[in-house]
Amino acid sequence: MTTGSTRVDLGIKRGTEITITVDGKRIVAFEGETVAAVLLACGQRIFRYSAKRNEPRSLYCGIGVCQECRMVIDGNINTRACMTTVRAGMVVKTQHGLGDPV
Amino acid sequence: MRTERVDLAIVGAGPAGLSAALEAKAAGAEVLVVDENDRPGGQIFRQPPRAFRIEDRAKLGRDHKRGRALLDAVTAAGIGIETNTAVWNIAPGHLACCSGETSWEIQSGAIVIATGAYDRPVPLPGWTLPGVFTSGGVQTLLKSQRVLAGRRVLLTGTGPLNLVLANQLAEAGADVVAVLELADPGLFELMPMLRGPWSLLSDGIGYVRQLRRRKIPLMRGWTLIEARGTGQVTSAVIGQVDRDWRLIKGTERTFDVDTICLGYGLVPSTELSRLIGCEHRYDIALGGWVPNHDLYRETSIANVFVAGDGSGVAGSLVAMEEGRVAGLRAAMRLGKISEPVFTEKSASSLQRLRRLGRFRAILDGLSAPRPGLFERMTDDTLICRCEEVSLGDCRQAVKEGAVSLMELKPRLRAGMGMCQARICGPTLIEVLGGLTGQAPEAIKPFSQRPPVKPIPLAALLDSEAAE
Numbered sequence: 001m002t003t004g005s006t007r008v009d010l011g012i013k014r015g016t017e018i019t020i021t022v023d024g025k026r027i028v029a030f031e032g033e034t035v036a037a038v039l040l041a042c043g044q045r046i047f048r049y050s051a052k053r054n055e056p057r058s059l060y061c062g063i064g065v066c067q068e069c070r071m072v073i074d075g076n077i078n079t080r081a082c083m084t085t086v087r088a089g090m091v092v093k094t095q096h097g098l099g100d101p102v
Numbered sequence: 103m104r105t106e107r108v109d110l111a112i113v114g115a116g117p118a119g120l121s122a123a124l125e126a127k128a129a130g131a132e133v134l135v136v137d138e139n140d141r142p143g144g145q146i147f148r149q150p151p152r153a154f155r156i157e158d159r160a161k162l163g164r165d166h167k168r169g170r171a172l173l174d175a176v177t178a179a180g181i182g183i184e185t186n187t188a189v190w191n192i193a194p195g196h197l198a199c200c201s202g203e204t205s206w207e208i209q210s211g212a213i214v215i216a217t218g219a220y221d222r223p224v225p226l227p228g229w230t231l232p233g234v235f236t237s238g239g240v241q242t243l244l245k246s247q248r249v250l251a252g253r254r255v256l257l258t259g260t261g262p263l264n265l266v267l268a269n270q271l272a273e274a275g276a277d278v279v280a281v282l283e284l285a286d287p288g289l290f291e292l293m294p295m296l297r298g299p300w301s302l303l304s305d306g307i308g309y310v311r312q313l314r315r316r317k318i319p320l321m322r323g324w325t326l327i328e329a330r331g332t333g334q335v336t337s338a339v340i341g342q343v344d345r346d347w348r349l350i351k352g353t354e355r356t357f358d359v360d361t362i363c364l365g366y367g368l369v370p371s372t373e374l375s376r377l378i379g380c381e382h383r384y385d386i387a388l389g390g391w392v393p394n395h396d397l398y399r400e401t402s403i404a405n406v407f408v409a410g411d412g413s414g415v416a417g418s419l420v421a422m423e424e425g426r427v428a429g430l431r432a433a434m435r436l437g438k439i440s441e442p443v444f445t446e447k448s449a450s451s452l453q454r455l456r457r458l459g460r461f462r463a464i465l466d467g468l469s470a471p472r473p474g475l476f477e478r479m480t481d482d483t484l485i486c487r488c489e490e491v492s493l494g495d496c497r498q499a500v501k502e503g504a505v506s507l508m509e510l511k512p513r514l515r516a517g518m519g520m521c522q523a524r525i526c527g528p529t530l531i532e533v534l535g536g537l538t539g540q541a542p543e544a545i546k547p548f549s550q551r552p553p554v555k556p557i558p559l560a561a562l563l564d565s566e567a568a569e
Contacts, residue, residue, distance in 0.1 A: 005249075006249055006250035006251070006252070006253065007248060007249055007250075008244065008248045008249065008250055008274040008275065009248065010158075010161045010162075010248065010273075010274060011156065011157055011158040011159065011160070011161030011162045011248075012150050012154045012155065012156055012157060012162070012248055013154065013155040013157055014153075014154055014248075015151070015153030015154055016153070030153070031151075031153035032150070032151030032152065032153025032154045033151070033247060033249075034247060036243070037243060037247035037249045040243065040249055040251055040252075041249045045232035045233055045333075045334050046232050046333065046334070047232075050230075050490055051490070052489075052490040053490055055230060056231075056232050056333055056334070057230060057232065057487075058231075058232030058233065058235075058334075059235060059239060059243075059251070060230075060234075060235060060236060060239065060487070061220055061221060061236050061238070061239050061525075062235060062236060062238065062239020062240065062242050062243055063145055063220060063238060063239060063242055064138060064139075065220045065371075065521065065524050065525070066220075066223075066487065066521050066524065066525050067488060067519070067520035067521045067556070068230075068487060068521075070520070078520065078556075082239075083138075083139075085140065085151065
């Protein structure tokens with residue numbers, strides 16, 4: 001396991017190292033990774049807060065079905081973190097409720 | 103708008119869809135496969151992303167190897183696959199697709215629906231806490247992205263996936279606290295499995311042996327009662343269950359964990375087979391509502407075929423054989439091969455399906471949901487995660503007279519959220535059945551309306567402008 005992250009480099013070499021911005025903080029990612037993988041690898045588990053109960057939510061199904069991992073990605077609300085591949089300079093934000101600007 | 107015309111359109115590039123494509127293509131049909139994911143393979147044969155370099159295939163596990171063989175055959179056969187493409191509407195001979203922001207369509211003589219399955223949602227207190235994932239999701243994250251979802255992990259549920267996953271997580275460096283398995287079969291229940299296929303039985307024994315070697319407790323007859331934590335999961339309350347999976351009071355214990363995997367079997371993705379109007383039936387052992395089909399995978403609609411877990415959960419070995427049969431039958435219906443050729447070419451797959459089917463029937467009997475499964479919920483527990491509808495909300499709606507899902511929907515907005523009832527639907531059928539005294543098969547599932555996948559508005563407008 002890579003120190004500080006839960007990446008498991010067994011049998012593979014990751015893509016080129018890039019940087020993305022998550023809630024204003026610069027975070028290291030590797031080409032080919034999904035937004036969900038990058039966040040979970042560095043221990044950030046809260047992806048959004050629900051609309052009614054304002055409860056924290058994260059990845060759940062992990063295969064694009066449940067829509068729980070919705071975040072604001074490059075300005076697009078309700079974007080599934082598990083189905084979105086990172087790109088250098090990508091701007092990711094925790095989604096609050098329905099994703100309207102806070 | 104772009105239109106592709108082919109003999110056979112296949113939805114889903116997993117083991118069933120790709121096997122269908124190989125057979126149909128070999129029989130002379132022009133084939134196009136579409137899949138929502140970035141790469142073909144489905145969930146079981148999910149590959150690392152293209153940007154990763156594979157240095158040692160042996161370390162990627164057996165599914166990777168099996169999948170690679172299938173994917174290499176597909177490449178060699180020159181089969182067209184459109185990835186990153188969602189199918190959002192369907193009619194006989196017609197698929198509406200969306201890739202990125204672009205809408206396009208496929209016209210075909212026949213359609214194979216091979217849309218697979220997803221983890222059965224089982225609501226319990228704390229299941230929406232970050233750190234509580236489905237087992238399938240955690241496995242996908244590890245297999246494809248090579249990332250551990252957490253460090254101190256408890257697996258709970260039923261069926262072989264959790265046994266496999268626990269070993270994979272431990273191998274990757276996670277601390278696996280325990281695997282809780284609802285079923286606690288007596289030896290007499292397992293005896294019929296000895297009739298084979300032997301390879302499946304020895305696989306199962308192998309997973310259990312590996313757990314023992316790693317000193318990971320396999321707790322049969324135990325399950326998760328509640329996930330606890332603030333902001334994310336920090337502990338798990340577990341308890342012992344009886345044969346109906348009902349909690350035995352006084353057996354509760356607590357574990358400190360940072361990750362919980364929920365693996366309660368799978369439910370088939372039937373959005374497209376329902377939307378196109380295939381007849382369905384309720385069979386809880388196969389995952390719930392499943393499309394009716396004959397031995398040759400033909401549905402109630404001419405030239406519409408189903409194969410794989412999407413037509414009833416039975417695993418990848420069965421899915422590949424079903425896919426082969428569907429592909430061959432479609433080629434026959436398209437006039438590419440004669441009936442005698444179909445009979446000859448499908449014989450070995452049909453024979454293997456009979457053998458695999460017997461084995462599955464025993465496993466299904468052990469892992470199919472029992473009444474206690476849906477009794478972990480309290481009134482405060484959310485069933486619909488999108489619209490945040492709880493068991494208490496459903497109870498109130500039933501008290502006020504609701505007896506069907508169609509009556510729950512406008513009152514509670516249950517099933518109207520972004521997952522389009524994929525998560526709450528299977529549970530609501532059981533819950534409503536329990537609250538109103540109806541059999542689950544008497545409760546009509548939510549009706550399907552296009553778009554069955556969330557697609558950008560631009561793509562929808564684009565397609566309407568073209569009509």
